[in-house]
Amino acid sequence: MSSILNKLQQKLAEREAQGNLRHLKTTTGLVDFCSNDYLGLARSEKLRALIKEEEEKYRYLPMGATGSRLLSGNHLLFEELEATIAAYHKAEAALLFNSGYTANVGLLSALPQRGDTVFYDEASHASMKDGLRLSFAKTYAFRHNDVADLRQKLKHATGQVYVLVESVYSMDGDQAPLKELSELCREQDAALIVDEAHTVGLYGAKGEGLTVELGLEEQVFARVLTYGKALGGHGAAVVGSQVLRDYLINYSRAFIYTTGLPTHALLALKCAYTLLPELTPAREKVKALAKQLYLKLNKLSGICCTPADSVILSVFLEEAAQLKPLANTLQQQGFDVRPVMSPTVPPGKERLRLIVHAFNTEEQITGLEKAIAKGT
Template identity: 35%
Template sequence: MRDFAAELEQRRDQGLYRQRREVDSPQQPELVVDGRPMLAFCSNDYLGFANDPAIIEAARATLSSAGLGGGASHLICGHHRAHHELEQTVASFTGREDALFFSTGYMANMGVISALAGRGDTIFSDRLNHASIIDGCLLSRARIRRYPHGDTEALAEQLAGTEGHKVVVTDGVFSMDGDLAPLAELARLCRTHDALLVVDDAHGFGVLGEGGRGSLSACGLGQDDVPVVIGTLGKAFGTSGAFVAGSSLMMDYLVQKARTYIYTTSMPPAIAAASTASIRMAMAADDRRAHLRNLIDRFRRETQAMGYALMPSDTPIQPILIGGAAEAMALSRALEGHGIWVTAIRPPTVPQGESRLRVTLSAAHTEAHLDRLLQALAVCRQEIGLTAA
């Protein structure tokens, strides 16, 4: 039998041990963490919707009329009117014919990718894609070819040398780097080489594009360019679950083939109703997006002036590149000593030597919140003796 205790101890020694923290408050910038007040810069609640009264009320009203549990899978008796209304709202929001509501983003990626490719097919996956995309590719049993991050020339060579059914899958916004995929060029390559393009825009929806319609909207791309788009509702929309949107034919195909949709109990109707309300609010949230944009610009300007190394991101995901896992943990702990919660991201989530603090900004943060973060970063840099980038 494997020595599991020894493996855990090794992770501790390497600075890679992970621990859960207990939050005893609603999701918002000012949290109670393990019984202590903290100012958080590690949530994906980009628009500050997770504790919004109007969205909470939409869930509460549906609880009264529809009850709590989904009861069964969508294909048995679990497909409620609230689910249908959410899917119609998602389709309209994304500019597509139809949509499906999945229980989680992880399940959406695994179900969609493994349904769209199988034995004898080839999937082309960006090397920095999210773990759920990687696992969806593995589950498909298709041949997997990984191309260097954002390298469309390398991808073009791979596509040109491959026969049969081809699927290209990428994040829209990369969750650990915050940068955008070269979506327009990916769409062009897929048209040229008769490949199906699938984009997971979990971190783009709500934040980028007109009305928060995501990175595809920001690039001027529609359903003909990107036939399948995936999004999560647990980030900028502040609720839970995920969706996939595309043509009616494609959604019908996924109803027949996506195992993570077919064989799981549907999400509570109240969550669907809250998500519908949230999407509608997000479309009208230009003021929040403008405030968030100002926070991002100020954060980048002032942290770089301190000597911190930032990654090339214009999104709310602002990684501070540190390098070693131990050093990243030291900075995270130092910030916590000042009441600031920013998590250190270490291997295997990121490559060796690229450990970082993943700062995420929200429209719910105020300028005063950002003042506190910047002041703490300046002090902690000196406290731990962090050298210049």
């Protein structure tokens, strides 16, 4: 036992020496520029009240699913919510998973087969890459948002071809060129899979996501919708055809061999979907505030802030070693800001990751900009 503990401690010491050792921490009372609660639903008293009302209506259900959905865990609320999700996102069917990570792993470990080829954007989320590791398909990365590089690499594809992207990337905050990608996939008879974790709630007339906003729902084979961000809840769904849903029920081990979501989580999503259509002002406000912060920060010396059209902003400094001290200074001044270091991002791409929310104020935006200016 001691030998293995020594090996683990050595690995931790190596990461600490690199300045990248992770720690859990809690923060209270700080201005939130860190969480994925884009629209404020996770703190919404209106949503909380709706959930409480719905819980009374569904008191006949157990609090937990009690088992996998193929055994004791399925009930009518699952089926009703999946029908709502499919219709809302203009898809034929939906299947709930217990998290965005599980959804990506469950989809991508089950779908590509031996002899198939998968091309994924090099900036794709870790859950997508981990899912591919469990498949038997050949996998290749293409340069971030580089359609020409993907076109070149598609020449070497065999079997069924899949292309994986995020509609908005979780670290860089930039959009995938979905129109160009969907056209290329149509030409090459490739199946396009889009992770919409950071666009659900924010894009589309009713928050349906970027795919729907662009009118591409019929060109995308599968979408992964994550609910721990703009919807303020938990869980995820894969939306696509009824055949895809039936296939995943039969072949996705991440779905088959796990207990279903608890009743409260389902009711939270059900209620969040009832609120989404009325949140257009919040969607407009958060994007306007993010634009203000982007413009303010790019006027500062020694700072580069990207991208120009996202609520996820990356602040790059001339020296990555300055990031952690700056984040600590900002937290001491009341702003919850976190550095993102390697290996979460590639070496040389370390940054402060700022998230703007609909509940932030113009005064907070100005205060953060001034604190960053003073801290650098």
